[in-house]
Amino acid sequence: MLVDTHVHLNSKKFDDNLEEVIERALNNDVETMIVIGFDKETNARAIELAEAYPFIYATVGFHPTDASQIMPDDYELLVKQLKHKKVVGIGECGLDFYWDKEFIDKQKEVFRRQIELSLEYDKPLIIHMRDASEATYNVLSKYSNLKGIMHCYSGSPEMAQNFIDLGLHISLGGPVTFKNGHKPKKVAEMVPLDKILVETDAPYLSPHPFRGKMNEPARVKLVAEEIARIKNISYQDFAKQTTKNAYKLFNIKENE
Ligand code: NI
Numbered sequence: 001m002l003v004d005t006h007v008h009l010n011s012k013k014f015d016d017n018l019e020e021v022i023e024r025a026l027n028n029d030v031e032t033m034i035v036i037g038f039d040k041e042t043n044a045r046a047i048e049l050a051e052a053y054p055f056i057y058a059t060v061g062f063h064p065t066d067a068s069q070i071m072p073d074d075y076e077l078l079v080k081q082l083k084h085k086k087v088v089g090i091g092e093c094g095l096d097f098y099w100d101k102e103f104i105d106k107q108k109e110v111f112r113r114q115i116e117l118s119l120e121y122d123k124p125l126i127i128h129m130r131d132a133s134e135a136t137y138n139v140l141s142k143y144s145n146l147k148g149i150m151h152c153y154s155g156s157p158e159m160a161q162n163f164i165d166l167g168l169h170i171s172l173g174g175p176v177t178f179k180n181g182h183k184p185k186k187v188a189e190m191v192p193l194d195k196i197l198v199e200t201d202a203p204y205l206s207p208h209p210f211r212g213k214m215n216e217p218a219r220v221k222l223v224a225e226e227i228a229r230i231k232n233i234s235y236q237d238f239a240k241q242t243t244k245n246a247y248k249l250f251n252i253k254e255n256e
Pocket of ligand 1 (some may be wrong): 006008201
């Protein structure tokens with residue numbers, strides 16, 4: 001019934017309990033998980049997981065905080081991986097001025113390369129943006145026909161509208177459930193139902209009442225329940241709609 005559109009089951013933190021974590025997800029309404037790569041190692045592991053489980057798909061990309069280390073050769077492997085039948089997106093990529101202010105130009109260059117690959121191979125972008133709303137918008141707005149996700153979106157409702165106008169989806173995670181999560185709650189209210197997605201970003205950003213603990217995909221249900229409450233629709237209807245959005249964007253056939 002739900003798609004966790006952003007989960008890092010490829011993180012070493014899941015090595016010890018992967019089977020249990022997957023089992024709990026399947027027992028909590030999760031029917032599909034998109035495992036997001038962010039460097040060479042996690043890209044390869046995401047594909048490995050997608051090959052092992054029918055309900056897991058992968059994305060491959062280079063995270064902005066690693067931008068300074070990306071070499072021209074690295075894109076050759078990325079392109080090869082993009083052609084894999086279970087690789088459904090590119091990223092996470094984007095801009096992060098919170099963790100890295102030193103290599104901003106290089107971050108932009110690595111981001112642009114991935115935007116161009118997204119357009120060339122028709123795979124949605126998974127966009128990470130931290131303390132970089134304006135800069136991210138400025139890079140993206142030079143392109144048209146964009147397809148992708150503002151992942152665990154933490155910007156303002158006004159900027160969310162700008163990203164939607166560029167053709168992008170807005171995905172919300174654990175912070176929308178926090179008592180002081182006023183901004184994501186406002187964003188949840190304004191994003192049209194056909195543009196919204198849910199995610200965990202596990203092992204990070206556990207929703208309330210597990211804030212601060214290691215996150216897992218089963219908890220995407222808590223995110224969906226909170227957004228349904230904010231939007232004043234039933235959990236069932238919201239789950240159905242957001243899952244439909246995810247399958248359409250990632251070009252995945254609904255398992256019936
Ligand atoms: Ni992530």
